[in-house]
Amino acid sequence: MIIYNIGELVGIVPEGVLRKCGAEMSEVGTLHNAWLRIEGGRIAGFGRMEDLSTSLEMTDSLEMTDSLDAGGGMVMPAFCDSHTHVVYAGSREGEFLDKINGLSYEQIAARGGGILNSSDLLHETAEDELYEQSMVRVREMMSKGTGAMEIKSGYGLNPADELKMLRVIRRIRESVPASVRATFLGAHAVGRGYTHEAYVQEVIDMMPQAAELVDFVDVFCDKGFFSPEETSRILTEGAACGLRAKIHANELAVSGGVEVGVSHGALSVDHLERTTQAQIDALKGSGTMPTMLPGSSFFLGLPYGKGKDFIEAGLPLALASDYNPGSSPSGDMRFIMALGCVRMRLTPLQAFNAVTLNSAYAMGLSGETGSITPGKRADVILTEPGWNITRLAYNYTTPFIKKVFIGGKGLQD
Numbered sequence: 130m131i132i133y134n135i136g137e138l139v140g141i142v143p144e145g146v147l148r149k150c151g152a153e154m155s156e157v158g159t160l161h162n163a164w165l166r167i168e169g170g171r172i173a174g175f176g177r178m179e180d181l182s183t184s185l186e187m188t189d190s191l192e193m194t195d196s197l198d199a200g201g202g203m204v205m206p207a208f209c210d211s212h213t214h215v216v217y218a219g220s221r222e223g224e225f226l227d228k229i230n231g232l233s234y235e236q237i238a239a240r241g242g243g244i245l246n247s248s249d250l251l252h253e254t255a256e257d258e259l260y261e262q263s264m265v266r267v268r269e270m271m272s273k274g275t276g277a278m279e280i281k282s283g284y285g286l287n288p289a290d291e292l293k294m295l296r297v298i299r300r301i302r303e304s305v306p307a308s309v310r311a312t313f314l315g316a317h318a319v320g321r322g323y324t325h326e327a328y329v330q331e332v333i334d335m336m337p338q339a340a341e342l343v344d345f346v347d348v349f350c351d352k353g354f355f356s357p358e359e360t361s362r363i364l365t366e367g368a369a370c371g372l373r374a375k376i377h378a379n380e381l382a383v384s385g386g387v388e389v390g391v392s393h394g395a396l397s398v399d400h401l402e403r404t405t406q407a408q409i410d411a412l413k414g415s416g417t418m419p420t421m422l423p424g425s426s427f428f429l430g431l432p433y434g435k436g437k438d439f440i441e442a443g444l445p446l447a448l449a450s451d452y453n454p455g456s457s458p459s460g461d462m463r464f465i466m467a468l469g470c471v472r473m474r475l476t477p478l479q480a481f482n483a484v485t486l487n488s489a490y491a492m493g494l495s496g497e498t499g500s501i502t503p504g505k506r507a508d509v510i511l512t513e514p515g516w517n518i519t520r521l522a523y524n525y526t527t528p529f530i531k532k533v534f535i536g537g538k539g540l541q542d
């Protein structure tokens with residue numbers, strides 16, 4: 130099919146560019162007054178409207194009759210969300226009130242709330258029900274323009290319930306058009322009934338079975354959760370089972386998680402609300418994507434990651450939603466982009482690259498999606514007329530989506 134009369138086609142990236150670093154984050158390939166051709170679910174080509182007739186003649190033999198008038202709307206890559214915990218049971222609205230009344234995330238966790246509260250709810254919830262509840266969120270994310278997402282376990286916290294979560298993630302992956310990547314986050318908190326040491330060993334023991342269902346291993350390496358040494362042991366076992374690392378680091382304190390992640394060749398280190406020059410230096414020259422989650426800063430009232438410093442140091446930066454019941458109950462990537470601009474002072478172009486190509490990189494998918502590149506999956510958003518990248522973040526609550534295509538198929542079709 131051909132989408133024509135596109136006001137701005139944005140996010141054009143040459144083949145082979147898998148992430149944007151430093152000054153490149155301010156560049157967004159754009160074509161005004163354009164068309165985009167989709168074949169077999171993939172981007173087959175694009176060009177300027179004045180060249181469309183020539184292109185149509187060239188492809189006439191393919192009997193392409195299917196076309197869509199974009200009416201001057203913008204076409205952009207679908208959002209990529211490289212860090213979510215959308216498989217969970219129930220909600221934590223009660224803790225929301227505790228939080229409003231002044232308790233911190235750590236105080237709520239210390240009272241047996243937080244992650245353990247979600248773990249108890251998940252334990253009581255049947256697998257089919259967990260799938261249905263999670264799918265409501267996944268459908269909402271897709272309708273808001275997310276075409277690829279990572280989902281973590283970590284509310285099971287014992288072998289049976291972690292595997293239940295991982296099977297649900299697998300089922301979601303098999304039933305939605307969006308690309309889904311799965312991560313084993315057994316080390317999210319110490320499961321009930323375990324000593325700290327016994328639970329770390331349990332996570333290590335679970336690894337071979339979990340590895341059959343996931344792409345990555347993650348550890349919450351932070352104050353009050355898991356230490357860098359424990360993280361290193363868990364990542365070593367993950368690597369032995371073929372899993373690349375992703376890390377939760379520096380959300381509650383400067384944790385050592387960045388350094389341990391980089392030394393294990395982590396694909397990403399995430400959160401980074403509290404980060405010093407030492408972590409920036411550790412990331413330089415690595416293939417690890419620093420990923421910030423401004424939705425958590427917003428909801429928990431934490432500092433925002435200093436993304437600008439990372440970019441000025443020549444590093445790449447990704448942004449993700451962290452969609453979860455405790456610290457970020459939203460998977461709206463356009464809101465994340467707006468927070469990146471308003472609170473982290475990223476430019477709209479930097480934030481745009483952070484929520485598309487770089488977030489795709491952070492889940493090993495940037496060869497497949499995250500930009501307008503011939504051969505990539507046709508995961509794109511068609512906006513209403515009059516939109517551009519800056520306005521996405523500026524008019525941050527105004528509906529802008531006309532149609533979301535994932536793998537070349539309209540979500541609503």
Ligand code: NIG
Pocket residue numbers: 214243244247349377380425451453454455456457
């Ligand atoms: O990424 N920080 C650890 N894990 C989640 C929060 C999980 C929860 O509170 O349920 C996060 O913020």
Ligand code: FE
Pocket residue numbers: 212213214377451453
């Ligand atoms: Fe998280």
